[in-house]
Amino acid sequence: MAQAIGTTSAIPQASRSARWRALLREMWKHRVDYLFISPFFIVFLVFGVYPMLWGFRLSLSRWAGGQRPMEWVGLNNYIGLLTNDPLLGKAFLNTMMLLGWILPTGLAFALVVAVMLNVRRLRGRGIFRTLYFLPFVTSGVIVAIVFSQFLDKNYGWVNLLLGKIGIPPVPWLVEAIPAQISVTLLLHWMGSGTNILIFLGALQAIDRELYEAAEIDGANAVQSFFRITVPMLRPVLLFMIITATIGLINLYAQVKLLTNGGPQNNTYTMFMRMMDLIAGNRFGEGAALGFIMGAIILVITFVQLRLLRSWWTVEGNLKS
Amino acid sequence: MFKNARPISRRRFLQAAALGATGALAACAAPVAQPAQPAQPAAPAEAPAAGGELTGELIFWGHADHPIYDAGQAFMKKYPGVTFTQVEITDERTTKVEAALAAGEGAPDLNWLEANEVQLYGRRGVLLDVTDVVKQYEKDLVPAKTAEARVNGRYYGMPGDITPNTLWVRPDILEKAGVPMFEKDIKYEDFLTAAKTVKEKADSSLYVFGADGGGQSSLMFQCPFYALGGNVSDESGEEILFDQGDAAVRAVAYAKMAWDAGAGLDAGWFSPPYWAAIKEGRLGGTYSPPWMRGFFETEVKTPETGQGKWKSVILPIYEGGEKHRTNVWGGATLCSYTQTKVPDLVKKFMEFTFATMEGAQVTADWGIVPPYLPWLTTRLKDVKQTLFSDQTWTDTLNEALTLMREDYYRTPAYGLSGIAGGGPLYDKYFIPMMKGELDIEAGVKQWADDLRTENKKLLESLK
Structure with missing residues (x-):
């Protein structure tokens, strides 16, 4: 019996080693091809995988920087952040709130503008496209500084113009809701250009015959939009929702420069908290927060994928 | 010409190309062997010969x-x-x-x-x-x-x-509002009364207090905190003293008096509106550290913008804080x-x-x-300077030097507290207390508790 077991386990082992040899032979045969694709993988390993693994190790350690060794603390950094951080809760809520506001409004705005720009009769479409795309190529730092000057409560141009039409000054950057609106406006202004262009490209790829057929069947413009345009944009929409979610959870530079997380931490994001921890020499906790944010992104993305897949059938029809 | 040439196989072509690419990469890489860091000495410098x-x-x-x-x-x-x-x-x-x-x-x-x-x-x-x-x-x-x-x-x-921080004032703006130049020992309450009068009659502020409470505005808290013997931590940096005694509570209350007076300049520190207010005479006074003179002199270059019109006096008196009427900032x-x-x-x-x-x-x-x-x-x-009307600036500075505390500690906890001009903990508590949304005593207590949590983690990370 024992012999039989030994024999049966030896067979797969031999088969495995044969497979390995075959694989290596095959790789050697294509060595030149592998050489060509190797630069990407080398760069990816050195600058992508290694820092990520190092960062994960850091998130499980206490480290004072420099050449001091890391001290293993297990999950303490994660537990401390999730149970005993005076600012992370607020930062999480702010990030989710900004995500909840900016994602749907930004995509809806970009889609509407793209549909308008896709009208064949529209004159000067190229000019509009350039104008909408222009903010994207402008430095985010400069834009944030200019916005902060425009939106200054006492001396900003926006309140100056509002004053001309009898509207009292709005505390754009010094009250919670106006500050969140200011951040939203800034991000829409900067991000809409690319979103519009991507939507426009996808819209132009939709076969016109679908609309013509729908028209013959008696569908009006709204029905065509929801029954043809939106379902046909599903892959693009999915891509944009996921990339925008990742971008918004990692929101930092624009908010840092526009409101510095204020007023009263009402625009203080998770990324800002992470940066504060790192700048404050709490490298382990900063790394742990980075991985917590990564986990949040994964969960949200998974939910988005599941929801969007269940909302639309494979044929591209919206489920009732 | 190439009619009789043997066709090159795909494999040979790829091998040759790979060889060429590797050589090219090596050639490119060779001169870039320098670390991407600022220049350092080529060789260790020698000790004094x-x-x-x-x-x-x-x-x-x-x-x-x-x-x-x-x-x-x-x-x-x-x-x-x-x-x-x-x-x-x-x-x-x-x-x-x-x-x-x-x-x-x-x-x-x-x-x-x-x-x-x-x-x-x-x-x-x-x-x-x-x-x-x-x-x-x-x-x-x-x-x-x-x-x-x-x-x-x-x-x-x-x-x-x-x-050592002092109060900088423009007597010409005080005069415009009918307010006499401050006596040497002006009480804080009288200073605020004067500030309100100057704001009403000369449309000018005698202190900076932005709506975000950050930057220079924090001096309205820092100065009484220093004068009243407050400390964020002990010298070791391990024990948080922020809520020990009544210095922090009283300092917040003093800051709130300035906030409620509504006479401060509401402009971001060093922002264009801030400099415009200084040059246009809408800032007729400010709590200030000496190093700010360099920045002022860069902007204030003519008598019309205030050059040579400023004077410096010791900070107003906070009751019980007469011995240390100054502060350190930066x-x-x-x-x-x-x-x-x-x-x-x-x-x-x-x-x-x-x-x-x-x-x-x-x-x-x-x-x-x-x-x-x-x-x-x-x-x-x-010292040569162009901002102040006479050399009383240095006299005031010399006097302020004698008022400095040797027991004021700017440890890592001081940085965490944000009292030096802003930060998440400062933002969380300071403005809500100014607005009356948070009780001062409770706010200071919570601020200190958060500070203890943060400081403990920071010190642990430094071990």
Whole structure:
């Protein structure tokens, strides 16, 4: 019996080693091809995988920087952040709130503008496209500084113009809701250009015959939009929702420069908290927060994928 | 011509191309073997040679137009064998220093660190111990400043810029509002009454209080906190004292009085509206550290914009805080790192810059106030300046020096608290207390509790 077991386990082992040899032979045969694709993988390993693994190790350690060794603390950094951080809760809520506001409004705005720009009769479409795309190529730092000057409560141009039409000054950057609106406006202004262009490209790829057929069947413009345009944009929409979610959870530079997380931490994001921890020499906790944010992104993305897949059938029809 | 040539196989073509690409890559890579870090000395600089002649190179990281740069030039003039190189680094300085510390080399020989940074890096053990130099001159240096460079009884930097805060006022604007120039001992309540009058009658503010409470606005809290004997932590930095005694509660209450008076300038610190208000006379007074003079003089260049119209007086009296009517805000310390290859040269430079008449004069000419007592007591009065109407500025400064505390500690906890001008904990509590949304005593207590949590984690991470 024992012999039989030994024999049966030896067979797969031999088969495995044969497979390995075959694989290596095959790789050697294509060595030149592998050489060509190797630069990407080398760069990816050195600058992508290694820092990520190092960062994960850091998130499980206490480290004072420099050449001091890391001290293993297990999950303490994660537990401390999730149970005993005076600012992370607020930062999480702010990030989710900004995500909840900016994602749907930004995509809806970009889609509407793209549909308008896709009208064949529209004159000067190229000019509009350039104008909408222009903010994207402008430095985010400069834009944030200019916005902060425009939106200054006492001396900003926006309140100056509002004053001309009898509207009292709005505390754009010094009250919670106006500050969140200011951040939203800034991000829409900067991000809409690319979103519009991507939507426009996808819209132009939709076969016109679908609309013509729908028209013959008696569908009006709204029905065509929801029954043809939106379902046909599903892959693009999915891509944009996921990339925008990742971008918004990692929101930092624009908010840092526009409101510095204020007023009263009402625009203080998770990324800002992470940066504060790192700048404050709490490298382990900063790394742990980075991985917590990564986990949040994964969960949200998974939910988005599941929801969007269940909302639309494979044929591209919206489920009732 | 190529009719009879043998066709090259795909495999051969790929092999040849790969060989060529590898060669090209190698050729490209060869000259780029330099680390992507600021220039460092090619070889370790030498220690002082026999006969007192110094040689070697010093690298300093700092912003453009820096007092240490001026000191470097003077040092090179005195010691021609020394090369002083300034690398202009501002925003990314901390990141680059961290990278150099992790790499084990590449940090500058000299850096200009804020008080809480000295305390932080000193505790991490990455700063050069310069106890021997500072001890040598200890009696000649302003004691309040030396305390900032001291960590667990050792010195990790040469005391640099001292910053006793005073009140700067424009008498011409007071006069416009019918308010007499302040007596030497004005009470805080009377100061606020005057500020309200000036705001109403001359449309000018006597203090800065932005809606975000950050930057210079924080002086409305910091100054009474200092005067009333407050401390964020003890000297070790381990025990949080922020809510011990009533200094913080009373300081917040004093700040709230200024907030409620509504007479402050509501503009971001150093923002275009801030400078416009100064030049247009809409800021007729401000609590200020001495180093701000350099920035003011860059902007205020004509009598129409206020040049030569300012005066300086000691801060108003907070009841019970008469002995220390000043505050410290900013004011850096000259430091080096343990990895420097020229520790002796570094120490010599530190000694020259802040413990000799010559060095002190150079840095003072730039605009900071060096801590060297022999210079302060004899030469401060001669500093050239254009902002103040007469030399009473230096008299006030000399008086403020005598009001400084030796028991005020700017440890890492001080940085965490945000009282120096903003930060998440400061934002969380300060403005809600100003607006009356949060009870002051409860707010200070919660602020201190959060600070304890944060400080404990920070100190643990430094172990």
